[in-house]
Every structure is written in C-alpha cells, then in structure tokens.
Amino acid sequence: MLSTQVTAPSAHDQEPNVIDSTARYSPSVRRRRLSRELRRLREGTNLTADEVGRRLEWSQGKLSAMETNKWKRPNPRDIKDLCELYETDDATREALMTMARESRKRGWWEDEYGDVLGSAYVGFEQEARSLHAYQPLVIPGLLQTPAYIRALARGDLARDADEIDRRLEMRMTRQKILEHEDPLTMWVIIDEAALVRPFGSTADQREQLQRLVDTDALEHVTLQILPFDAGLHAGLACGFVILSYTQDPSIVYLETGGGNALYLDKPEDLERHSVRFQHLQASALAPDASIRFLSEMISQLE
Incomplete structure (x- = not known):
C-alpha cells in the first residue's frame, strides 16, 4: 500500500512555485x-x-x-x-x-541554474539520505573549494566569466546539504590521481586538501583515499555515485562526459556498483589513514 506520510508544508514553502x-x-x-x-x-x-x-x-x-x-x-x-x-x-x-x-x-537548481551543467543531478541529490561515491579524476563536487571549482570550469572550456560564476554559485549552494540540520550522509573514495593533479596556486591546492582534511570533524562524512600503490583495482573503468533514499529505490549515477549522464535504477545495476564500491573500500586507505595521507600531502606543498 502507498505510504500516506506526506511532508507537511513549512515556512520555506511560502513561495508556491519554487523550493528554496x-x-x-x-x-x-x-x-x-x-x-x-x-x-x-x-x-x-x-x-x-x-x-x-x-x-x-x-x-x-x-x-x-x-x-x-x-x-x-x-x-x-x-x-x-x-x-x-x-x-x-x-x-x-x-x-x-x-x-x-x-x-x-521548481527546485532552486531549476529556478536559478537550470541551464548550468549538472543541474539535473542536483534534483536527485537534494532528497537523498546517503551518498556513496568513487571519484577517480576530480575532487567530489560537495567537497570542492571555490578556487578548485573555477579551475575545473576553465578546464572544461568554460570561458564566459558569468558562466563560471554561476557554476561556482550553484556548487556552493549544493554544498549546504552537508551543513543542513538533517544533512546528507556521505561516504566518498577519492583516487590519488585526483589529488595530485595541479591547479591554481600552491595556496589554492593547500586550501583544497585542507577542505578534505576538515571532513574528519563531520560525523556524516567519511572519506577514503585510494593510493597509487593499491595497483589495479575495481574502479579503473569510471567513477560513480550511489544515491539512496528513505522511501525510494536507490539510483546509480554515471557521468559520461559532455554534460551527459546515465541514471540506473535496476536492481542488478545497484548490486553491481554496490559490490564494486565495497571492493574499493577494501583497497583504499582506512579513514584515519586517509586523513594522515592528506595531511602529509599538505606538509609537502611548498
């Protein structure tokens, strides 16, 4: 039977057409x-x-x-x-x-940033209860610093200053989900390749690494680093995100490049990527060791 539990309107729903x-x-x-x-x-x-x-x-x-x-x-x-x-x-x-x-x-991402790359994904992230992600090439969006976001946009061939600003604004607004009174629970595995790729100034790189270290103080965020010496592992094909919900089936999100993406919700897709994530957890450094790894990288930056 359909659950009849419905979210009651609250103060932030005073605007009838836009969810803030x-x-x-x-x-x-x-x-x-x-x-x-x-x-x-x-x-x-x-x-x-x-x-x-x-x-x-x-x-x-x-x-x-x-x-x-x-x-x-x-x-x-x-x-x-x-x-x-x-x-x-x-x-x-x-x-x-x-x-x-x-x-x-309309969600805030549609109302303000509907034309910005990646806005469709935000709609699924916004109500997720937990997120499990493996990122082989870039820092996860929810943990990026402003300098990294700007550099990433320029690397993606964004040249218009307004477009870069809008990408930055949308991503920084997305990150509020980790500060919410009912925050998203996040477990992310980052390949060392994403950490060592240079961008901006040394200060920018140090700030980004420190942002990752600071997650150690957040009970709802777990971070693991997959170092190069792990060798060949289960995540070499591509990165992925598993979004899980309280009332809905989970979704596997795959970014395919050029602003395109796949959203998979068949049980066999979820099972396959869940098993892959478990293998990556086993190959990666433990959370405490990952924070030490990041701190050592910061100390080595000149």
Whole structure:
C-alpha cells in the first residue's frame, strides 16, 4: 500500500512555485515516486495502459510517459482521474495529489541554474539520505573549494566569466546539504590521481586538501583515499555515485562526459556498483589513514 506520510508544508514553502535551497526534498524525486505508484496502482487493477487511455480518452502514450517519469509538471486533474478510475481510498488519493502538487514546483537548481551543467543531478541529490561515491579524476563536487571549482570550469572550456560564476554559485549552494540540520550522509573514495593533479596556486591546492582534511570533524562524512600503490583495482573503468533514499529505490549515477549522464535504477545495476564500491573500500586507505595521507600531502606543498 502507498505510504500516506506526506511532508507537511513549512515556512520555506511560502513561495508556491519554487523550493528554496534550505529544503530537503526534490520535485525530481517526487515525480519519480509518483510515476512508480501510478504504475503499481494500475497493475493492481489488471488494466493495461492502453485500456486506461481509452477509458479516460487520453492520447496514446500519455499514461506510459507518466508511469516512466517522462514528464515535468504532473497535472493534478490527471491524477484525480486515475484515482477515480482505480477506486483508491481517500488517504491514497490525498497522498498522490500532494506528490503531484510538490512535483510541479521548481527546485532552486531549476529556478536559478537550470541551464548550468549538472543541474539535473542536483534534483536527485537534494532528497537523498546517503551518498556513496568513487571519484577517480576530480575532487567530489560537495567537497570542492571555490578556487578548485573555477579551475575545473576553465578546464572544461568554460570561458564566459558569468558562466563560471554561476557554476561556482550553484556548487556552493549544493554544498549546504552537508551543513543542513538533517544533512546528507556521505561516504566518498577519492583516487590519488585526483589529488595530485595541479591547479591554481600552491595556496589554492593547500586550501583544497585542507577542505578534505576538515571532513574528519563531520560525523556524516567519511572519506577514503585510494593510493597509487593499491595497483589495479575495481574502479579503473569510471567513477560513480550511489544515491539512496528513505522511501525510494536507490539510483546509480554515471557521468559520461559532455554534460551527459546515465541514471540506473535496476536492481542488478545497484548490486553491481554496490559490490564494486565495497571492493574499493577494501583497497583504499582506512579513514584515519586517509586523513594522515592528506595531511602529509599538505606538509609537502611548498
């Protein structure tokens, strides 16, 4: 049965169309959840998508798009019609209608930075309860310093000063999720290759390494370094992120370059990457040793 626990509106929801950066829920995640629940309800009635479309006089493919999360702003009227057809109880109907209304809002990343590279990913990160990531080439976005973010943008061929500033602003706003009263729990493994790649000044490099060392004081952040002397290991193919949720299936995020990405949610994809992450944990330095490794790198910078 669909959970009828619904997030109550709070002070930050006074603006009806935009969710601000202090919120810990995401329209992207709510749309995904709504799609999954609509499909489950239809299957429970033993109706096909075509049969539902004919009964409601909808265009071909409309319900399929709704059930596969290929929509942006769910229409509450459509949800109401489906609830009537499926003969749902009042609690289920209200939960679905609330999800539809929340799904129609715009997150701060869409409202302010919808055209910035990587903004789509933020929608899934915003409501995640935990994040497990392996980064072979760059420092994870949530742990980057302003100087590193700017250098990374220029390395990605961003030349317009306004574009670089907007990338910086969005990433720094993203990082607030680690300072939230209900913060994201994060376990990240960083390959030594990402640490030794030079950028900016020596002071910039020292600041970035110190930012990583400072995570040792955060109970909700665990960091491991995978040194070169680990040899060939399970993460040589590519980096990845596993996002886990309280009410929703986990997602595996793979960056494919050029602003493109894959979002995988099949059980076999999650299992494969979870096993890979466990192997990387075993190959990497322990958290305490990783902090010492980083501190030693700082001391060696001239």
